[in-house]
Amino acid sequence: MNIEEMKELLVNACKVLAFAGQKDGIWGHVSLRLPQKDLFLMKPWGFGLEEVTAEDVITVNLDGQKVEGTRKIHTEVPLHSEILRARPEVNCVIHTHPLAPIAFSALDVPLLPLSNECCVFYEELPVYSACTDLIREKSRGEEVAQCLGGSRAVILRNHGIVTAGTTVGEAVMWALFLDRACQTQLLAMQSGGPKCWSTREDALGRKAKQGGVPGDGRMDAAFAYYVRQMKLGGCCQ
Ligand SMILES: [Zn+2]
Incomplete structure (x- = not known):
């Protein structure tokens, strides 16, 4: 994939995230x-x-400095640079502010295995x-990267979410899944509170089936569907 195709891929990721709310x-x-591992779009x-x-x-670059392009850089660039530095297998990092995960994080309760x-995220x-x-700050970015560890996602309490994928498709789909997961638990809590959920064995089995295994291509196929829907002007939710 050349750099122009990579830029288009990044733009599609942005648009699908917007389209999905x-x-x-x-x-x-x-x-x-x-491909030059110390640079990113x-x-x-x-x-x-x-x-x-x-x-x-x-x-x-990995020091969080713009090296090319005419537009301004986001101040939260350390989220990206420090996660990309800490996780060599990660190629795509996303940070958004979806309402459900932010509200969910304010409740200080664990996410239960209530849905796919x-x-x-079990x-x-x-x-x-x-x-x-x-x-x-770089130090804050390092803290977030450390908190994320080897996980697919981390919630920034009262702020937003960060996802980290080996591909764009993984990072996008995990952002969409995390938003929907938090929406599901909030809905259950608003409806009297969850009374039943998956066993640990079922939850771990469903985790790989629904979320894929990093690098297996399943999330890229799902992402491609959302790109098609976005271009058709359909509904992503
Ligand atoms: Zn933010």
Whole structure:
């Protein structure tokens, strides 16, 4: 894949996230590692996820400095640079502010295996609580990367979510799944509270089936569906 195709891929990720309900004004961002392992593409500041184009995409190094592109860089770049530095197998990092995970994180309860999407994060959903401010400093980015560990996603309490995939499809789909998982548990809690959920054995089995195994291509196929839906103007939810 050449750099122009990678920029288009990043733009499609941004647009699918927006289309699936994760847009938040000009905030939220996606990064994609370049073959030169210490460089990555990133959505610029000042544009919504839904309106960014390939020409707007900037190139950034692992020190969080823009090295190419005319648009401005997001101040929360350490989220991306420090996760990409800490996780060599990760190629795509996403940070968005979906309402359900933010509200869910304020309740300080574990995510129960109530649905397929909930099971994807079963026993694998760290919550970063050291601060609730924007992640603008390298040290904060390092803390988030450490909290994320080897997981697919981390919730930034009272702030948003971060997902990390070996592919763009994984990072996007896990962002969509995490939003839907939190929506499901909030709905159950609003309806009198969950009374039953999957056993640990079932939850672990469903986790791999629904969420795929990093690098197996299943999330890329799911992402391709959402790209088609987005281009058709259909409904992503
Ligand atoms: Zn943020």
